[in-house]
Amino acid sequence: MQTLNHYPSTIQRGIQRQNACRATVLLRGKHSRCKAATTLDAAAATASKPVVDVSLAPHVMVNSCTGRMGHSAAEAVVRAGLTLVPFTLTGYSAGVAVSNIGVAGIPVEVVGKERRQDIMNRIREQHPRLIVVDYTTPNCVNDNAQFYADNGVPFVMGTTGGDPQKVAAAAEAAGVYAVVSPQMGKQVVAFQAMMQLMADSFPGVFSGYSLSVVESHQRNKADTSGTAKAVVQSFNKMGLDFKENQIRKIRDRVTQLEAMAVPEDALDGHAFHTYTLRSPDQSVEFVFKHNVTGRSIYAEGTVDAVLFLAKKMQEGAQQKVYNMIDVLREGFLR
Numbered sequence: 001m002q003t004l005n006h007y008p009s010t011i012q013r014g015i016q017r018q019n020a021c022r023a024t025v026l027l028r029g030k031h032s033r034c035k036a037a038t039t040l041d042a043a044a045a046t047a048s049k050p051v052v053d054v055s056l057a058p059h060v061m062v063n064s065c066t067g068r069m070g071h072s073a074a075e076a077v078v079r080a081g082l083t084l085v086p087f088t089l090t091g092y093s094a095g096v097a098v099s100n101i102g103v104a105g106i107p108v109e110v111v112g113k114e115r116r117q118d119i120m121n122r123i124r125e126q127h128p129r130l131i132v133v134d135y136t137t138p139n140c141v142n143d144n145a146q147f148y149a150d151n152g153v154p155f156v157m158g159t160t161g162g163d164p165q166k167v168a169a170a171a172e173a174a175g176v177y178a179v180v181s182p183q184m185g186k187q188v189v190a191f192q193a194m195m196q197l198m199a200d201s202f203p204g205v206f207s208g209y210s211l212s213v214v215e216s217h218q219r220n221k222a223d224t225s226g227t228a229k230a231v232v233q234s235f236n237k238m239g240l241d242f243k244e245n246q247i248r249k250i251r252d253r254v255t256q257l258e259a260m261a262v263p264e265d266a267l268d269g270h271a272f273h274t275y276t277l278r279s280p281d282q283s284v285e286f287v288f289k290h291n292v293t294g295r296s297i298y299a300e301g302t303v304d305a306v307l308f309l310a311k312k313m314q315e316g317a318q319q320k321v322y323n324m325i326d327v328l329r330e331g332f333l334r
């Protein structure tokens, strides 16, 4: 019999999580089922904001539940009382990956690329109100976006890296509804929007200033922070001349603990960003900072994005592709 060590590390994490999830379900017993069934109604009743018709609630496929962010987002989907489609894509081929992973006690079948079209055909038949959420890797983000677009499936793209313009263009060309955003944490998105507003209102206001951008993330984050890249675009409109490759990327544990003050238990999941602006004579300094530990802020924002898309689909909105600032502006904040 194969031991856990024979599986790739992300699959091992998934199996471990599956066991943890089972334990949670056993502990919660009846209450967890009640909560799942009623959360959406409760959200609709308490919120004074637009909420989708519950009878038309979307069914959500999350790719990939084997990853850290995908798993967290899938759990948030279940917590919100939405239907989680019991399939998830993986970068591995059949025979290497385990066949199932658990999300909040729901068995989710892991699907390699060779089967993805067959499974997608089945899912579309069984879940006509399908919305896909993607948290995968920079090297497959464009291929995945094209796959969803080719299948006419609306999607929320949280994956960073790759070419985000092409992601949006794929959805646009296929006429598929999509939210594309490197940042799903609503409060961080509000900060991002504030920087955009400042740039639009006061272009060139920081001319002559210098900028330093430092971002720290868990060791195996492959790309430079997509959020930092987006914020840098606003600073450049404010008069700076800062290149993406000047963003300082911290991935080593010692610097994270000692220089960035990342809590030890957040080394595997954190996003610390600091933007420092200094006047030419060094007499003025601005520091903007957003430090996040864990992933719940993004997972909950993802559900907001899903509900927002569902609403746009119900309305038959003309605009197809959105970002998280659009979601915030329409008040989709549960």
Ligand SMILES: NC(=O)C1=CN([C@@H]2O[C@H](COP(=O)(O)OP(=O)(O)OC[C@H]3O[C@@H](n4cnc5c(N)ncnc54)[C@H](OP(=O)(O)O)[C@@H]3O)[C@@H](O)[C@H]2O)C=CC1
Binding pocket: 008, 010, 011, 063, 064, 065, 066, 067, 068, 069, 070, 089, 090, 091, 092, 097, 135, 136, 137, 138, 140, 144, 157, 158, 159, 160, 161, 181, 182, 183, 184, 185, 298
């Ligand atoms: N927008 C936002 O707010 C946020 C965005 N992110 C972004 O989300 C992405 C994922 O981050 P994170 O979860 O930490 O990374 P992980 O490495 O934990 O997960 C990535 C997952 O992608 C899967 N994967 C790889 N290739 C494919 C493929 N071809 N098809 C389907 N799945 C595939 C891998 O599964 P397997 O190993 O089985 O192949 C892996 O489990 C990153 O780009 C990150 O920047 C993260 C947090 C917030």
Ligand SMILES: O=C(O)C1=N[C@H](C(=O)O)C[C@H](O)C1
Binding pocket: 160, 182, 183, 184, 217, 218, 221, 224, 225, 226, 227, 228, 270, 271
């Ligand atoms: O990989 C992450 O963790 C994160 N990725 C996003 C990014 O690249 O900006 C958002 C957040 O920083 C967490």
